[in-house]
Amino acid sequence: MANIRDVARLAGVSSMTVSRVVNGTGYTSQETRARVERAIAELGYVPNAVARQLRSKRSHTIALVVTDITNPFFTTIARGVEDEAAGRDFGVMFCNTDESDAEEIAYLQMLIQRQVDGVLLVPASNSGNSLRLLHAHRVPVVVIDRRVRSTQIDEVRTDSEAGAYALVRHLVELGHRNIAMLSGRREISTSVDRVAGYRRALAEVGVEVDSRLVLYRGYDADAGLRMAREILDATPRPTAIFAANNFIAFGAMRALREAGIRVPDDMSVVAFDDLPDAWVMDPFMTVINQPAYDIGRRAAELLLERLTAAPAGAGRKCVLPGKLVVRGSSAPPSRLPATDGNGGAGPVRGTGARARRHEGIARC
Amino acid sequence: MANIRDVARLAGVSSMTVSRVVNGTGYTSQETRARVERAIAELGYVPNAVARQLRSKRSHTIALVVTDITNPFFTTIARGVEDEAAGRDFGVMFCNTDESDAEEIAYLQMLIQRQVDGVLLVPASNSGNSLRLLHAHRVPVVVIDRRVRSTQIDEVRTDSEAGAYALVRHLVELGHRNIAMLSGRREISTSVDRVAGYRRALAEVGVEVDSRLVLYRGYDADAGLRMAREILDATPRPTAIFAANNFIAFGAMRALREAGIRVPDDMSVVAFDDLPDAWVMDPFMTVINQPAYDIGRRAAELLLERLTAAPAGAGRKCVLPGKLVVRGSSAPPSRLPATDGNGGAGPVRGTGARARRHEGIARC
DNA sequence: CTGTTAGCGCGTTCAG
DNA sequence: CTGAACGCGCTAACAG
Secondary structure (H helix, E strand, C coil): CCCCCHHHHHHCCCCHHHHHHHHCCCCHHHHHHHHHHHHHHHHHCCCCCCHHHHHCCCCCCCEEECCCCHHHHHHHHHHHHHHHHCCCCEEEEEEEEEHHHHHHHHHHHHHHCCCCCCCEEECCCHHHHHHHHHHHHCEEEEECCCCCCCCCCCEEECCCHHHHHHHHHHHHHCCCCCCEEEEEECCCHHHHHCCCCCHHHHHHHCEEEECHHHHCCCCHHHHHHHHHHHHHHCCCCCCEEECHHHHHHHHHHHHHHHCCCCCCCCCCCEEEECCCHHHHCCCCEEEEEEEEEHHHHHHHHHHHHHHCCCCCCCCCEEEECCCCEEECCCCCCCCCCCCCCCCCCCCCCCCCHHHHHHHCCCCC | CCCCCHHHHHCCCHHHHHHHHHHHHCCCCHHHHHHHHHHHHCCCCCCCCCHHHHHEEEEEEEEEEEECCCCHHHHHHHHHHHHHHHHCCEEEEEEEEEEEHHHHHHHHHHHHHHCCCCCCCCCCCCHHHHHHHHCCCCCCCEEEECCCCCCEEEEEEEEEEHHHHHHHHHHHCCCCCCCCEEEEECCCCHHHHHHHHHHHHHHCCCCCCCCCHHHCCCCCCCHHHHHHHHHCCCCCCCCCCEEEHHHHHHHHHHHHHCCCCCCCCCEEEEEEEEEEHHHHHCCCCCCCCCCCHHHHHHHHHHHHHHHHHCCCCCCCCCEEEEEEECCCCCCCCCCCCCCCCCCCCCCCCCCHHHHHHHCCCCCC
């Protein structure tokens, strides 16, 4: 409530001196500083950040815009961002777009109005409009978890292609050949990349992908449920499912349970995205574990760098490796004379080292 | 980049007229309004919220301060808050205290500096200092998920006592008498209330609680793990565990698995807090399901009301009912001659209606 | 080491 | 219906 002039009056100095004491800028004598500090304490003075922002044109705030704040992958990223930002006295605004471009634009507009110093963005889909908007207002941005066309823009993400490759390679080594891929929407680069990794792993062993087994619908449990139901009707029925994220995997598991199909006995299931340890009673799913905390931390670091040191400069593409974690949900395909005509293919040997090579891919 | 004067110049009017058009206040002729709007579009003018805030003393922003943003209970609350706030054109800042009083105070100070219009607070522990700080700066607050002493302060939470009572009553009806309680820290009202409900349910059937079976340590998986290990050494060993939240339950399950104890065959486990459907492959845990989304929504509603209509007035205590969801983790105690000398107690009959009475408790 | 002057971009107030 | 003047609280740029 008290403002800088009240403090100045009480301390018998000018408001400029108070400002210097508060911000630790310029020189002040021990004695006046002590007087000012006493006055600040007495009045319970708290500087008005709004006025400060107006003057200095810097809000000392960044924003993190994600598609789904209930997904632990994104909340873990948020923790990383928060830790990095707090360390440098930056505040963070979290926004949730629900994978809607319209909401994304609406939030960005709000953030621009509020003069945030920078934005960490997980684009809902085509980031084009959003990036243009931010650029027009000279707001630096770091894109998280997605590829973007522009070479000018900073990017931090997991290597989706390599991760997907490793997962499918793992299935192939177990002997699977008929593998369904349940993915997110086509507009999202992670969907595309994960499918690409899937195709590469299968191509390597000479399997031509049946495009009816590759479904793009959405990164939520409901989409997973419906996609899984569909592919269960395929002939021959696949012996394994690759879910492009954790929620799809959950939905798929539910569909399998409904249909009385056991995992991994009748069907293997692997997924991109782990769940935090604390969530899983019995870690069961074979997954690619993404370094979510580090992604958040690194992204915030890149952004804060742009805000201080290097405002311009080419975009840095930071591609972190995921980690293959093999658990109980994947096993060799059943040898029973199932509907699958290819069930007898044996595991591929001697390629383990290769499958794991993706672990060292960080390019940033 | 363009400011209100640039628009004014281009439209050939004063900046005041632009202000009126932008805010829809006062009168403006059709014609000038059209001219102004064209100029706005042409320049890509976006009003500067910071300047506006400085002038109007209102930031149109509220904050949600929680103890753990990775807990789905809190992210679901966040969704409720966000939806309610966005509907009224308010922004939301999310902050994470990690159950630390120091971080809580630090965040509140930041929020006060930024002139947030109000705060939704899940206190780390004793909310005293925080509430005093907010009060001193005239920042309205609604406390979420906790009781507070003051009758002046708005509060939105689940009825922890009644929920705990229902869960333990359920165990009692199954025949359990020797039930361990693994809870959060004593300073947190939910811990106290859940233990109170536990005591009431046991007292009703004449069981005196062995205080060595009531542990207060923390609302995280690690605490759950360690508490469960401890009570496994008790003689007689309890036949059931009541975990005061979802994370404690996970930790406890892990301890049980380590010890080769099957659930519910050898030990029943029930918990406060459900998990979102999308996360649980096989819903298994008997729980109290809290209306998290509604809690967030209602809390935001109360706060926004204070910001507009009723700035003063007595605190409203909004206590919502939880819902008992019985699943597979609870069963009658084993009849085998275990270490438990009381294993043979039969289920209590005819009290189902009573146990479920807590469902209608909303007092707000 | 400290003070003075000016103005960030907007909205309130009061005259036209 | 429109405009001119003023100030929100703070700090950059310059004196002293």
